[in-house]
Amino acid sequence: MAPRALAPGLSVVPVRSPTLPPATHTNAWLLGRESVVVIDPAGVWSEPQEHLAEALRGLSVDAIFLTHHHPDHIGGAEDLQRRTGAPILAHAHTAAQVDFTVDQLLGEGDVVQTDAGDWSVLHTPGHARGHLCLLGPGGHLVAGDMVAGEGTIVLDPPEGNLGDYITSLERLRALGTTALLPAHGPELTDPSALLTHYINHRHSRTRQVQAALQQLSRPAEPLALVPIIYPDIPVFIHPIAARQVLCHLQWLQEQGTVTHSPAGFTLST
Numbered sequence: 001m002a003p004r005a006l007a008p009g010l011s012v013v014p015v016r017s018p019t020l021p022p023a024t025h026t027n028a029w030l031l032g033r034e035s036v037v038v039i040d041p042a043g044v045w046s047e048p049q050e051h052l053a054e055a056l057r058g059l060s061v062d063a064i065f066l067t068h069h070h071p072d073h074i075g076g077a078e079d080l081q082r083r084t085g086a087p088i089l090a091h092a093h094t095a096a097q098v099d100f101t102v103d104q105l106l107g108e109g110d111v112v113q114t115d116a117g118d119w120s121v122l123h124t125p126g127h128a129r130g131h132l133c134l135l136g137p138g139g140h141l142v143a144g145d146m147v148a149g150e151g152t153i154v155l156d157p158p159e160g161n162l163g164d165y166i167t168s169l170e171r172l173r174a175l176g177t178t179a180l181l182p183a184h185g186p187e188l189t190d191p192s193a194l195l196t197h198y199i200n201h202r203h204s205r206t207r208q209v210q211a212a213l214q215q216l217s218r219p220a221e222p223l224a225l226v227p228i229i230y231p232d233i234p235v236f237i238h239p240i241a242a243r244q245v246l247c248h249l250q251w252l253q254e255q256g257t258v259t260h261s262p263a264g265f266t267l268s269t
């Protein structure tokens with residue numbers, strides 16, 4: 001199947017990947033017209049890898065760009081490199097986490113050139129320490145896992161850091177982009193409203209975590225707060241929810257609102 005075009009020099013191939021439900025695919029965004037930079041080739045199985053290779057037929061692959069190190073973003077990078085010889089580009093933190101060689105390290109202010117214009121590299125930690133976005137022609141932003149067109153963004157410490165995440169979201173909002181191109185789900189065409197919603201949602205969840213600690217009125221670990229904050233989620237999700245609660249607690253701790261002792265987290269007096 002041919003890549004779906006969004007703009008001249010910008011198209012996408014959704015690739016089936018081992019991602020978190022409800023998402024089932026990771027978007028391989030293609031930057032360029034005849035020679036392309038492939039973002040996040042994610043297929044870890046041969047059939048999705050073949051599918052991407054088929055979609056790339058007739059194009060030359062200049063580079064493979066990884067937004068961050070999660071398996072549902074990097075799974076097909078080595079396979080695509082074997083097929084094309086293209087270099088793999090990523091942040092140093094990402095390079096330190098993967099078990100293959102990253103050929104070129106990228107960071108804030110670097111530029112990725114294509115035959116359809118330049119894309120500026122933004123370092124946006126929060127979901128992962130080495131997370132990169134790309135801002136390109138027409139105000140399109142390759143957003144990786146900063147936002148999702150499908151499902152939610154999970155923050156898992158220590159890679160996940162809520163304070164960094166909110167700072168990065170605010171930064172993306174200030175860019176005045178025209179569309180966000182997420183790794184999962186469709187492109188998002190009202191970036192400012194969406195990013196405001198994401199930021200407000202995290203702030204309101206933080207207030208909920210604070211209220212739950214107050215309600216419990218004893219030192220607590222994240223798991224003990226989960227049923228208060230998320231009364232409707234099934235028990236098997238509690239451990240992953242506890243990681244989210246931990247992010248909020250750590251952020252409150254950074255702000256001096258919460259302290260941590262061997263007994264658990266408590267509100268500062």
Ligand SMILES: [Zn+2]
Binds near residue numbers: 068070127128145
């Ligand atoms: Zn991720």
